Amino acid sequence: xxxxxxxxxxxxxxxxxxxxxxxxxxxxxxxxxxxxxxxxxxxxxxxxxxxxxxxxxxxxxxxxxxxxxxxxxxxxxxxxxxxxxxxxxxxxxxxxxxxxxxxxxxxxxxxxxxxxxxxxxxxxxxxxxxxxxxxxxxxxxxxxxxxxxxxxxxxxxxxxxxxxxxxxxxxxxxxxxxxxxxxxxxxxxxxxxxxxxxxxxxxxxxxxxxxxxxxxxxxxxxxxxxxxxxxxxxxxxxxxxxxxxxxxxxxxxxxxxxxxxxxxxxxxxxxxxx
Numbered sequence: 001x002x003x004x005x006x007x008x009x010x011x012x013x014x015x016x017x018x019x020x021x022x023x024x025x026x027x028x029x030x031x032x033x034x035x036x037x038x039x040x041x042x043x044x045x046x047x048x049x050x051x052x053x054x055x056x057x058x059x060x061x062x063x064x065x066x067x068x069x070x071x072x073x074x075x076x077x078x079x080x081x082x083x084x085x086x087x088x089x090x091x092x093x094x095x096x097x098x099x100x101x102x103x104x105x106x107x108x109x110x111x112x113x114x115x116x117x118x119x120x121x122x123x124x125x126x127x128x129x130x131x132x133x134x135x136x137x138x139x140x141x142x143x144x145x146x147x148x149x150x151x152x153x154x155x156x157x158x159x160x161x162x163x164x165x166x167x168x169x170x171x172x173x174x175x176x177x178x179x180x181x182x183x184x185x186x187x188x189x190x191x192x193x194x195x196x197x198x199x200x201x202x203x204x205x206x207x208x209x210x211x212x213x214x215x216x217x218x219x220x221x222x223x224x225x226x227x228x229x230x231x232x233x234x235x236x237x238x239x240x241x242x243x244x245x246x247x248x249x250x251x252x253x254x255x256x257x258x259x260x261x262x263x264x265x266x267x268x269x270x271x272x273x274x
Contacts, residue, residue, distance in 0.1 A: 051221050053132065057117040059139070065108040067098040069146075069259055076153070076215075076239030085178040089153040089239035090213075096146030099198070099257040107262070109143030112207065119220055132220060135235070137212025137242075139226045142202035146256040149193045151180045154241030155233035159248040161200065165190035167249075170233070177236055191252050198250035198257050208246040215239055 044059045076089030085091070097109040116136055120129045154176055156169045169176035171184040181192035201208040209226040214235045221234050225242075232242045250257075 048223055050223055053119050053121055053220065054129070055117055055119050055223060057115055059113055059115040061113055064111040064114065066111060067108045067259070067261075069097075070095045078238070080178060080238075083174055083178045085151045085180065088151075089178060090241060091150040092148070092152070093150065094146060094148040094256060096256065096259040097143070098259055099144045099146060100260045100262070101258050102144065104262075106144045109141065109145065109201070110207070111138045112140035114138050117222070119216075119222070132218060133214060133216030135212045135214035135222060137210075137225055140202075140207035140209055141211050142207040143200075144250070144257070145199040145201065146259055147193075147196050147199050148254070148256060149196070151178050152193065152241055153177050153179065153236065153239060155235075155244060156241070157244035157247065158196065158199070160190060160252065161248045161250055162252075163190075167191055167193075175236065176233075177238075191249070195252045195254055196249045197253055197255040200248050200250050201246065203246050203248075205246070208243070210245040211241075211243045213239065213241050 042061055044061060046057045046059070048055045048057070070092075071094055073090065073092040073095060074086075074088040077087055079087070080089075098107045100107055114137070116134065118134050119132045121132055123129055154169065156167070156176065156179075158167045160166070167181050167190055168184075169179050169181075171187070171189070172179050173183065173185055180194065181189055182194075183189065201211070209229055210232060212222075212225055212232075214220070214222070216235060216237050218237050219234050222232055222242075224231050229245070232244075235242065
């Protein structure tokens with residue numbers, strides 16, 4: 001299977017600081033002072049094994065805030081006979097991080113502990129491994145999103161904020177592959193992806209903790225995305241999105257909320273134009 005995907009990632013900028021040389025004499029700290037000192041590594045690397053597969057995960061211990069708009073996201077373009085749909089695993093016309101009509105607090109989406117995880121299959125010969133795929137995810141997501149989606153391959157659970165209804169891809173007879181939210185087995189779907197205009201990630205109890213996007217050659221059971229959570233549903237081959245925890249639809253009228261940059265005040269000038 002040949003997967004053609006458009007990758008839009010994160011750009012991390014490193015700033016180097018130079019300082020003059022400093023000479024100092026080392027001195028031991030008393031226990032009382034040591035007890036007040038703590039720290040955490042910026043990058044954590046973990047290796048795990050599950051169902052005969054090896055996983056290497058690199059986590060950036062950081063809190064990020066993002067305000068951005070993405071258009072025409074088509075990921076995983078290839079022919080899939082059981083349900084080809086629009087021809088892509090993920091087809092999102094518009095994805096907005098943040099909204100500009102509900103105050104400054106909703107202008108950005110909070111992302112905590114982004115991680116990148118490789119999955120590979122051990123081979124019989126020593127030192128030879130087969131890369132199965134990878135996933136990119138976040139241990140915490142909080143904030144408002146704008147969404148206009150045609151179809152998404154993944155495990156999704158989106159609650160209606162105005163009722164008890166939940167749109168759940170587990171009800172799809174084809175397991176969520178290229179799903180548009182209109183097929184829910186024997187029962188009718190409460191709404192479809194096309195009706196969603198906005199999403200809210202996280203609630204008063206905390207952030208949404210299971211968002212990830214994977215690219216795989218074959219189906220993989222990933223470990224739990226965050227501590228205290230159950231393992232996610234099996235991610236299928238191709239592009240796959242997992243997002244089930246604390247996710248709700250803000251409106252079902254297919255109207256995208258505005259996400260405009262803040263209006264900056266005019267530049268101040270001195271009297272006389274100086």
